[in-house]
Amino acid sequence: MSVVTLKINGVDLAIEEGSTILNAAKEAGIRIPTLCHLDGVSDVGACRLCLVEIKGTNRLLPSCVTQVAEGMEITTHNDQINEYRRMIIEMLFAEGNHVCAVCVANGNCELQDLAIETGMDHSRFPYRFPEREIDVTHERFGIDHNRCILCTRCVRVCDEIEGAHVWDVAYRGAAAKVITGLNQPWGNVDACTSCGKCVEACPTGSIFRKGSTVSEMTRDRAKLQFLVDARENKEWTR
Amino acid sequence: MEKIKFATVWLAGCSGCHMSFLDLDEWLFDLAQNVDVVYSPVGSDIKDYPESVDVCLVEGSIANEENLELIHKVRERTKILISFGDCAVTGNVPAMRNMIKGSDPVLRRCYLELGDVNQQLPHFPGIVPELLDRVRPVHEVVEVDIFMPGCPPSWDRIKASIEPFFRGEEPVMEGRDMIKFG
Amino acid sequence: MDLQELHEIGAKEHRSQKPIRVHCCTSTGCQAANSLTLKKNLENSVKQNGLSDQIQVVGVGCMGFCGKGPLVQIEAKNKLYEEVTPDDAASIINAINNGTTATAAEGDLNHPFFAKQMRIVRETSGKIDPEKIEEYIAAGGYESLYKVIHDMTSAEVVEEITKSGLRGRGGGGYPTGLKWATVAKMPPKQKYIICNADEGDPGAFMDRSVLESDPHRVLEGMAIAGYAVGASEGFIYVRAEYPLAIDRLEMAIKQAKKLGILGSQIFDSPFDFKINIRIGAGAFVCGEETALISSIEGGRGNPRPRPPYPAQSGLWGCPTLINNVETFANISAIIREGAEWYANIGTEKSKGTKIFALTGKIRNNGLIEVPMGITLREIVEEMGGGVPDGEVKAIQTGGPSGGCIPASLLDTPVDYDSLIKLGSMMGSGGMVVMDKGTSMVGVAQFYMEFCRGETCGKCVPCRAGTVQMYQALTKIINKQATLKDLEKLEQLCQMVKATSLCGLGQSAPNPVLSTLHYFRDEYLGLIESNQNGKKPPQHQQPATAHN
Numbered sequence: 001m002s003v004v005t006l007k008i009n010g011v012d013l014a015i016e017e018g019s020t021i022l023n024a025a026k027e028a029g030i031r032i033p034t035l036c037h038l039d040g041v042s043d044v045g046a047c048r049l050c051l052v053e054i055k056g057t058n059r060l061l062p063s064c065v066t067q068v069a070e071g072m073e074i075t076t077h078n079d080q081i082n083e084y085r086r087m088i089i090e091m092l093f094a095e096g097n098h099v100c101a102v103c104v105a106n107g108n109c110e111l112q113d114l115a116i117e118t119g120m121d122h123s124r125f126p127y128r129f130p131e132r133e134i135d136v137t138h139e140r141f142g143i144d145h146n147r148c149i150l151c152t153r154c155v156r157v158c159d160e161i162e163g164a165h166v167w168d169v170a171y172r173g174a175a176a177k178v179i180t181g182l183n184q185p186w187g188n189v190d191a192c193t194s195c196g197k198c199v200e201a202c203p204t205g206s207i208f209r210k211g212s213t214v215s216e217m218t219r220d221r222a223k224l225q226f227l228v229d230a231r232e233n234k235e236w237t238r
Numbered sequence: 239m240e241k242i243k244f245a246t247v248w249l250a251g252c253s254g255c256h257m258s259f260l261d262l263d264e265w266l267f268d269l270a271q272n273v274d275v276v277y278s279p280v281g282s283d284i285k286d287y288p289e290s291v292d293v294c295l296v297e298g299s300i301a302n303e304e305n306l307e308l309i310h311k312v313r314e315r316t317k318i319l320i321s322f323g324d325c326a327v328t329g330n331v332p333a334m335r336n337m338i339k340g341s342d343p344v345l346r347r348c349y350l351e352l353g354d355v356n357q358q359l360p361h362f363p364g365i366v367p368e369l370l371d372r373v374r375p376v377h378e379v380v381e382v383d384i385f386m387p388g389c390p391p392s393w394d395r396i397k398a399s400i401e402p403f404f405r406g407e408e409p410v411m412e413g414r415d416m417i418k419f420g
Numbered sequence: 421m422d423l424q425e426l427h428e429i430g431a432k433e434h435r436s437q438k439p440i441r442v443h444c445c446t447s448t449g450c451q452a453a454n455s456l457t458l459k460k461n462l463e464n465s466v467k468q469n470g471l472s473d474q475i476q477v478v479g480v481g482c483m484g485f486c487g488k489g490p491l492v493q494i495e496a497k498n499k500l501y502e503e504v505t506p507d508d509a510a511s512i513i514n515a516i517n518n519g520t521t522a523t524a525a526e527g528d529l530n531h532p533f534f535a536k537q538m539r540i541v542r543e544t545s546g547k548i549d550p551e552k553i554e555e556y557i558a559a560g561g562y563e564s565l566y567k568v569i570h571d572m573t574s575a576e577v578v579e580e581i582t583k584s585g586l587r588g589r590g591g592g593g594y595p596t597g598l599k600w601a602t603v604a605k606m607p608p609k610q611k612y613i614i615c616n617a618d619e620g621d622p623g624a625f626m627d628r629s630v631l632e633s634d635p636h637r638v639l640e641g642m643a644i645a646g647y648a649v650g651a652s653e654g655f656i657y658v659r660a661e662y663p664l665a666i667d668r669l670e671m672a673i674k675q676a677k678k679l680g681i682l683g684s685q686i687f688d689s690p691f692d693f694k695i696n697i698r699i700g701a702g703a704f705v706c707g708e709e710t711a712l713i714s715s716i717e718g719g720r721g722n723p724r725p726r727p728p729y730p731a732q733s734g735l736w737g738c739p740t741l742i743n744n745v746e747t748f749a750n751i752s753a754i755i756r757e758g759a760e761w762y763a764n765i766g767t768e769k770s771k772g773t774k775i776f777a778l779t780g781k782i783r784n785n786g787l788i789e790v791p792m793g794i795t796l797r798e799i800v801e802e803m804g805g806g807v808p809d810g811e812v813k814a815i816q817t818g819g820p821s822g823g824c825i826p827a828s829l830l831d832t833p834v835d836y837d838s839l840i841k842l843g844s845m846m847g848s849g850g851m852v853v854m855d856k857g858t859s860m861v862g863v864a865q866f867y868m869e870f871c872r873g874e875t876c877g878k879c880v881p882c883r884a885g886t887v888q889m890y891q892a893l894t895k896i897i898n899k900q901a902t903l904k905d906l907e908k909l910e911q912l913c914q915m916v917k918a919t920s921l922c923g924l925g926q927s928a929p930n931p932v933l934s935t936l937h938y939f940r941d942e943y944l945g946l947i948e949s950n951q952n953g954k955k956p957p958q959h960q961q962p963a964t965a966h967n
Contacts, residue, residue: 048879048920112420119417174872
């Protein structure tokens with residue numbers, strides 16, 4: 001194993017070659033906000049919250065998919081990056097119908113937490129109030145598209161860990177949405193094993209357990225990484 | 239030092255924010271010592287929003303003609319306008335009707351489609367204010383100085399947001415205690 | 421097949437050609453204007469007059485002057501007929517035969533629109549039948565491929581392309597030789613060539629024209645690239661909206677395979693190269709290379725972060741060379757004439773020629789191929805003949821990723837770097853001329869509407885940001901915006917540019933930023949008319965709840 005040295009926010013750091021900037025920062029105790037990243041599944045670099053500045057590069061790079069390199073000098077937070085992150089969160093709130101007050105995930109929601117973290121006390125963008133559906137045809141779970149932020153964690157967790165590939169994304173632009181099966185009601189999709197991994201993966205209250213009411217939904221996200229570790233490294237306990 | 243002229247306004251909201259305000263209990267006495275409550279649905283009997291108000295808490299979103307008129311008056315006559323609670327900050331529950339585009343479809347849905355008896359559209363010009371086509375958070379209509387999210391904001395968040403004014407300061411709206419939605 | 425056999429095919433074709441060839445355009449544009457009936461009438465007329473051994477009617481590809489189509493050209497007589505209807509056919513054949521005047525309007529081939537062109541990519545376009553490989557071979561086609569396979573090493577080919585200074589014609593302007601060298605240096609396992617024919621910019625139709633008019637030129641370029649980088653398979657990703665291009669490509673591939681020019685052991689050498697067509701389903705974002713690759717793989721056409729670049733890990737994880745149609749179409753000429761010849765054309769950093777689709781408020785609409793470094797003024801005023809009844813206000817280049825250049829900068833030379841300096845870009849070659857009556861805020865809104873509809877929706881800034889930018893522009897156009905809204909729009913543009921995942925989002929704000937830069941007054945005018953006309957909200961009788 002070879003090691004590279006780099007600087008994050010001025011702090012020197014040695015880390016395994018091939019590691020991502022996000023992991024390196026985590027090891028250094030520096031938190032970079034993320035939303036589409038989920039331990040245990042592949043990264044797609046879609047939410048753009050983990051963008052960092054690298055000296056000598058004129059583009060911001062997503063730390064979840066950018067590998068460390070020898071001598072890198074990384075800045076994870078500055079006024080501009082912070083501002084961009086807040087705008088991203090504002091845009092997410094403005095594009096869906098996120099009503100925390102009546103949401104099952106209120107208090108256990110990564111989007112809500114990120115609003116706090118990025119200092120979003122209001123959205124400067126006008127709310128769009130799209131018309132979206134709720135699918136409660138599944139016996140145990142439901143999906144409320146009003147709360148979906150298209151992080152595609154459910155898609156990846158179902159594909160990569162459960163291997164069922166029930167979820168995917170359909171349409172494009174503002175009309176893009178996650179779908180089950182070939183855009184069928186969830187309850188009609190035979191491929192679904194009802195394992196509930198998508199429920200654990202969802203960062204908001206979009207995919208929920210039926211019967212949960214406001215603020216009741218808690219999740220066990222670490223379970224996903226545990227499953228991967230158990231399979232790949234034979235670590236049976238956590 | 240002259241007392242702060244303090245007001246609270248209730249627009250399209252459930253009044254829960256005002257209830258939470260009343261949860262301040264004995265601190266309301268402190269408040270009364272530091273401010274003059276010049277207008278409030280829960281703390282004053284004055285009917286018209288007065289001139290030169292220093293601080294005003296606005297609960298609720300802008301949903302009808304009356305809300306719209308009042309908020310413009312409030313803005314003109316107030317130094318520091320605080321969006322008070324999620325309805326004021328985001329539109330929240332009242333704004334969920336925006337998904338059914340327009341006021342007419344909303345009224346039809348409520349009073350005709352879902353009405354069991356006496357199905358009719360309410361229309362009393364000059365008495366019942368007309369609904370606006372779209373419910374908007376306060377800052378989409380007028381400038382807002384401070385945002386205090388929460389549904390409702392807890393009494394301690396309200397206190398922390400008002401108290402600094404006693405010292406001529408402004409509150410810092412940061413962190414889970416101050417700006418968590420819901 | 422050896423070189424002599426190749427030459428024999430060409431010679432045989434030459435022998436079969438009649439002394440007078442009547443070229444009738446059968447590209448999409450002219451077909452839409454009834455050129456197929458025209459062609460049939462021309463043929464009938466030749467037959468009826470018993471001229472079949474002297475005159476040959478040939479359905480050819482695009483001649484360029486699309487605004488005046490259908491076009492008919494008689495090269496031997498140096499005549500061009502414009503806006504020809506099927507009824508004009510007999511009189512044209514008569515004119516050739518008897519020297520009478522045809523009923524169709526005669527075009528001026530000495531007009532700057534033609535005279536100022538320099539045709540490399542389009543050298544045989546509009547002159548040969550795109551559906552006959554023999555005509556391409558007769559014009560010297562596939563000799564370059566033969567030459568590289570038999571006389572050059574792979575490294576020499578890469579070196580030649582590098583020396584030519586050719587840069588990617590898809591819009592980015594990345595040095596082609598460097599890209600080839602990167603793929604060539606990857607370990608010798610499975611590699612792929614991809615031809616990006618997913619041309620999607622509004623107002624751009626250069627690639628369609630090349631594919632329809634001279635498909636073999638693209639195939640030859642791809643095969644040479646395959647030889648140079650060590651790939652044995654190529655894909656052409658062409659949008660479904662180009663059915664004629666697809667038909668002609670399929671035909672061309674079949675013909676080339678039959679002659680042993682594509683497929684296994686090309687020209688009796690160990691080099692294999694086969695070409696497949698993949699048809700896009702109409703998503704603009706699939707022009708982005710990683711989205712395109714995902715689409716070929718059968719996945720959703722979503723871009724992914726780079727690195728790794730396709731040159732390292734592309735189609736099915738293999739090193740992949742991906743170039744645009746026009747880039748590939750340049751290759752055979754560079755090999756034939758040499759890198760030095762090519763490098764002498766154009767400017768210091770932008771070599772060769774570029775095809776532009778000249779459209780909008782301009783007299784002469786159509787396709788032009790011009791050397792790099794020509795000024796916008798020469799293109800618009802001389803070749804394009806200027807704006808009919810009016811003045812040029814701006815020129816939009818680069819489509820939704822480009823920007824608007826004001827008339828005051830018409831003397832700018834057209835090359836990659838000059839256009840970028842002006843906040844626009846070369847793009848794939850769309851050039852839309854706008855006159856004084858055009859609202860520049862409206863233009864920005866148009867392109868934003870396009871991007872809003874075409875973003876794949878994967879990354880937040882592009883998906884949600886284009887919607888918000890569109891709304892902000894609409895607010896300005898509706899005279900409801902304030903200066904603060906404008907400031908917010910500018911911040912949003914910067915943010916979407918800086919944070920989006922792929923080129924679509926990163927460049928989506930360009931039309932707004934460039935119009936804001938050069939035509940800020942128009943934005944301010946609309947905002948001012950809001951503030952001047954601002955009335956206090958009108959209400960009915962006040963009815964406050966506390967009364």
